[in-house]
Amino acid sequence: MSDAQTGTTIRSGIAYANHDGVELQGDLYLPKDAKGVPALVAVHGGGWVQGARDAFKYWGPYLAARGIAVFSISYRLAVKTKTFPEAVQDVLAGVQFLRGKAGGFGIDPARIGLLGASAGAHLAALAAVSGKKFLGGYPDDAFASTDASVKALVGVYGIYDVNAMWLNYQIQGGRENNIQKFMGGPPMANRQAYFDASPISYATFDKNTLAVLLVTGTEDDLVDRKVQTEPFTLALKQANFFVRPCIVHGAPHYWMNDPIEEPHSYCAFVAPRLLRFLAEKL
Numbered sequence: 001m002s003d004a005q006t007g008t009t010i011r012s013g014i015a016y017a018n019h020d021g022v023e024l025q026g027d028l029y030l031p032k033d034a035k036g037v038p039a040l041v042a043v044h045g046g047g048w049v050q051g052a053r054d055a056f057k058y059w060g061p062y063l064a065a066r067g068i069a070v071f072s073i074s075y076r077l078a079v080k081t082k083t084f085p086e087a088v089q090d091v092l093a094g095v096q097f098l099r100g101k102a103g104g105f106g107i108d109p110a111r112i113g114l115l116g117a118s119a120g121a122h123l124a125a126l127a128a129v130s131g132k133k134f135l136g137g138y139p140d141d142a143f144a145s146t147d148a149s150v151k152a153l154v155g156v157y158g159i160y161d162v163n164a165m166w167l168n169y170q171i172q173g174g175r176e177n178n179i180q181k182f183m184g185g186p187p188m189a190n191r192q193a194y195f196d197a198s199p200i201s202y203a204t205f206d207k208n209t210l211a212v213l214l215v216t217g218t219e220d221d222l223v224d225r226k227v228q229t230e231p232f233t234l235a236l237k238q239a240n241f242f243v244r245p246c247i248v249h250g251a252p253h254y255w256m257n258d259p260i261e262e263p264h265s266y267c268a269f270v271a272p273r274l275l276r277f278l279a280e281k282l
Helices: 059-064 086-100 119-129 162-172 178-183 191-196 229-238 266-281
Strands: 009-019 022-030 037-043 069-073 107-117 152-156 211-217 242-248
Touching: 009 059, 009 069, 009 086, 022 059, 022 086, 037 059, 037 086, 037 119, 059 069, 069 086, 086 107, 086 119, 107 119, 119 152, 152 266, 162 178, 162 191, 211 229, 211 266, 229 242, 242 266
Parallel strands: 037 069, 037 107, 107 152, 152 211, 211 242
Antiparallel strands: 009 022, 022 069
């Protein structure tokens, strides 16, 4: 399917892997006449228990019209059972698939990044910084041996310390603790697992070829930037990563799915800064 206004191509429902009997699919937004273009694997939010890949139905065409392909993927949700580390393995498989198929899509396999919002930013960040820790779980994947590293990471109001987020859910009360669902238990059951599931744990010198843009709002009442984004930014800086903050004044949680062209919207503020970062680092 083509977008008549932008000339971009949209290929929906591409099966990129089958993990434990679950077919994983993605939607690919391609620039017109794509040839050697950079690409982002996009990971939706939803607290690890809900959400859908059409969360990027505005960003996909927007970025594709500006020369950047977007592969928005589905991953397994923690509805009936835990999905750590399975969800991050799904994301890594999405990167491997896109790189393995890059030639056929007109994508440059050396210029692939990850974009995620909220729980999707957690999974994108974990996939981007954890090296080979979560690889190898699905050796039958068509591209299981393909490099899963990325050049750039864009995290939007993300969770980078799952132990801190577990505590935040407990303090807020009145809502289910989605971290506990995702992890399969509280930190007291397995603190090592919570360490392994936190992107901040991998902010080390050996990973610092990755370029990072971290977007967060000043009025986020669900994911506190002072507990999540700011400590992650500091840890990355200490390890000599290139990390650029994008502070969106007045922004709460849950707005990355909004139309980009709405005047004075949070997405409209982020868009030129995101494009500048990608032009420099992807």
